[in-house]
Amino acid sequence: MGFYIENIILIFAVLLFIGVFTAKFSTRLGLPSLVFFIMVGMVLNRFIFFDNAWLTQLLGTVALIVILFEGGLQTKWTNIKTVYKPAVSLATFGVLVTTIVIGAAAKYILGISWLEGMLFGAIVGSTDAAAVFGVLGNKNIQTKLTSILEAESGTNDPMAVFLTITLIQLILAPSFEPFHLLALFIWQMGMGLLMGVLLGKMSIWVINHINLDSSGLYPVLSIALAIFTFSTVTIMNASGFLAVYVMAVMLGNADLTYRRSIVGFNEGFAWMMQILMFVLLGLLVFPGELLEVAWQGIALSVLLMLVARPIGVFVSLIKSRLNVNEKLFISWAGLKGAVPIILATYPLVEGLENGQLMFNVTFFVVLSSALVQGATISPIAAFLRVEGKGKKLQPPHSLELVSIGRTNSEIIEIQISEDSIVTYQEIQQLNLPQKTLITAVIRGEQLITPYGGTKLLPEDVLYILVAKDQKNEVKNIIMTANETSREEKLL
Template identity: 50%
Template sequence: MDISITSIMFLFALMLVVGVMTTKFSDWLGLPSLVIFLFAGMLLSVFYHFENVQLVRLIGIMALVVILFEGGTQTKWSRIRPVMLPAGILATAGVFITSVITGFAAVYILDLSLLEGMLFGATVGSTDAAAVFSVLGQKNINERLTATLEAESGTNDPMAVFLTVSLIAMLESQGQSIWIAIGGFFVQMGFGLIFGLILGRLSVLLINKIRLDATGMYPLLALGSAVMTYVVTDVAGGSGFLAVYIMGLVVGNYDVEYKFSILRFNEGFAWMAQIIMFVFLGLLVFPSDLITVTWQGVVLAIILMVIARPVATFLSLVFFRYSLKEQLFLSWTGLKGAVPIVLATYSLVSGIDNAYMIFNAVFFVVLISALIQGGTLSPLATRLGVTGEASGIDTSGFEIINLGNTDSEILKLPIGKNAPVVQTNLIDAPLPDGTLVIGIDRGGELIKPDGRSIIEAGDTLYVICDEDKRRNVKEVFFGERVVKENSKKWWEKLLGR
């Protein structure tokens, strides 16, 4: 076998195994795993000269599609709907304010022109979804703040991309009209929202209607739909990143067959995408180059973390009822990750002046943000008193398993602590005719139920029923209010009806 192919396969396997193992190491250190992955890439760059910017940009975009889709499917619309307006302002006005303040600082600290400084600011101005979803997933932050950060990070990429692309166009040609650029931003946002909603609903219909022989194909079908959503939206002139997040939000908030399998597959695939993306991003950086922007990077990171982001947060939330402690926490959680580095490759590809200086400075800022902000979230949340508890009713593990060409199906139902059937005998549960509880998973032990079996919080029930009885079964175990909220049409959910 060709030794080069073997070496590549070995490096790929090593990357995945070491990447998975370092997640435990990063938890022990209290640091985001992306820091370890970036350092791994930088270490490899010492032994292997890699400068294929186009390839890294492609890998970064593909990985972000996977991460945004996974983040959208894990996000409950009922949770983020109340905070969509403040999160939307943070994702637009907040990014703009952060970019401008950081951009002016970069003009003097990096000795750049005004447009080049603003380009640096735009590149690092957004909160990174990959970093936020990765860090918040293992932190016990209260639900309102978590929802705000998830919604902001999932929707602020269009603003960052718009500012970056527009400024590069201005640097390449002074004839770029600011009004055309602004109009293009609203087109991108509008098309991203519309295509995300439409293609998300079509994806749900496709997954539920099609009958595949292999159940493992459903996660691939969902992921393929996400990639197609990005492509179609991007070709139409919209924001592919926003469309993918919205599409994932739609898929995650509807009853989808094999939903639990899709979510678990996406979670694992998103981790793999993060590992590969951050390692390749690290490969683009040579440690010796970072030394030339060390003090500049430190100063810019401090300005971004303690001045630009806090000012943008407080101005964006001035009309909303967030306490001072909540605003302080949101100010500190403007995590930087893959998006700024991927956007920095746009400058490298365009070949503008000082592109490599901007890229290295961006990389340095991302490292400091991930190390300091990501590593201090938990103690800061405890200090400010913004920790919270999980919701009592969690339907995220709900799954539908279709039984071939029959009209029956098996429902996998997780029972939360506030579910209406907790401490109820099965015989007393008002199940529809023809419905049977065939198994109870309690702490890993499978219980064969009978009418005297008592349902406990934390149980997972396996129920066989007819397709047309699904809603009735869910109302029995989850409660009518929860089912009604989850069964609303997408426009009703969007409008809060």
């Protein structure tokens, strides 16, 4: 038995190694990493028999919580607050229209009932947060479009889950009560949003006031709060996925203790969960069964990419100010990923007659979407002229005060704006509280060691060692706008 356990642990380690190296390989090729992870699972399928749809669904749900939480932490509110209307429209009406169009096609192509066709449409109707965050994260695309796509992918899972579960219930026990379904939808979305905000505020307060003995416990606390948010809201029969994303966006845009540790931990954890989830999904499918539905899968993939998704986008964005090229890019960048495959396990778990057929075709659709759309994002962006103004750069440096015990000080990060009152001043001229120390200045890609005569410029990022009770005072001093600059801008 000990040898058997050691073999399993060794396989686990090898999977993580493969995941890390294939992620690097996929970035160079411009393909979503999920393609390689799934292929690894399909190769292992020849040596390891695995057909537990329930366990896959459970682990996939946990993985989605982690991925949505990490995506929310990385989402800047300043970017999405200007695009929330088109994003919400895409996440609701867009998913519904896509579901109807591709569901009607699936009814005839797969030879299934209307309800089963709509169920398939609901399963593949949403975009995937992991795929979108992963592919767009390092691409030079207009910020407006990436913000819309990321916000949509983070908020359209609840709609897809709602439609999937509702349609399965209608298939098992046919009874159509439109007012009941409408009330249920409003409850799930509304309560998910409300609880996400409330639990987000609670999580911020807990993280900033709990004062743990080790800084390494803060990332663990953050993921515990995310899982608690999902489970609590789901028990209330509301949308736990929406609540997690909203809660994560609030955390990501708040002033958090040990923020860098929390973000770094969850980024790595999300990658690990992606690797395990996609490998498991690859284990659940049998290549021979995919070949049996090849032509149906190709037909539905083409229709989804070129017909259903564009119709959903153009209908849901009919009142937006986006131009045709921008809408076409949003249509093409609606990547499919783990969410459709995990939703496809629901009919399997419920034992629907055509559950295996829908799972196999969904798998085919997702794989083709990732291969075709994921690999062509950059060329399509160039063709449609929706590229960003400059190369997307990640901050080259980050600092944080790491403590093995309790501390009354921390390092905060502040970026100086053009109209800040301290812009073009020397550090020695700043009226900072005593025992406050500017430890580093990041200017572009340079790390500058500060001294009294260092002049602060717009876009400089300051790392400041400050007492916790003086943190807000320091921020107010540095971030206060210069009234003269304001008047000049108004003129």
